[in-house]
Amino acid sequence: MISGPYFVLVVMAALWCGLASGVFVAFSTFVMRGLGALPAGRGIAAMNAINIAAVNPAFMAAFLGAAALCVMVTVVTFVVWPDQGTVTLLLGCTLYLLGAFGVTITANIPRNEALAELAGDEESERSAAYWRRYLREWVAWNHIRGAAAFAATVSFVLALT
Incomplete structure (x- = not known):
């Protein structure tokens, strides 16, 4: 049974992953459109x-905070190895760390960096062609990280029930 500080840690991980999921879903459903x-x-x-403004304490606390909480939940789960919820907790951590954090690092950020290189040349046909590709690819990867963060949230909630 998950209880005490471990319970609070898992609840916090669920909340932070849910918050990150909400940000990703907002971007996919209306900001990028x-x-x-x-x-x-x-x-x-x-x-x-937006990419420059996103690097601020509030967003970074949500995004990196969820990752840090998932790492802590993973470590505590391996140490405590509870009778119930172990697999679900580890699945939730894996979903966020690989599916949200990992995808951000390997897919979204490199596309953002390539887009930043177009600053000052936004009106060229080359930039317009990249923008069309960027929108399609970035949003697809964003759907994945939003779904992964949401699935991590669900996993944590299921582990607590």
Whole structure:
């Protein structure tokens, strides 16, 4: 049975993963659609501004905090090895760490960096072509990380029941 500080740690992991999932879903469902409706140059400029603004304490606390909590839950789960919920807890941690954090590092950030290189050249046809590809690929990967963070949240909640 999960109880005491371990229970609080798992609840916090569920909440933070759910928060991260909400941010990812918001981007997939309306932010990127709105940016995609803009002319390419304006969309590129806006997304570059968003990517710069995203590196702030509030977002980084949610995104990195969820990852840190998942690492802590993993370590404590291996140490405590509870009678119930072990597999579900480890699955939740894996889903967030690989499916949300890992995808961000390996898929979304490299695309953001490539988009940043277009600053000052947003109006060229090359930039417009990359923007179309960026929207398609970035959103697809964002769907994956949103779903992974949500599935991690569900796993933590199931482990607590």
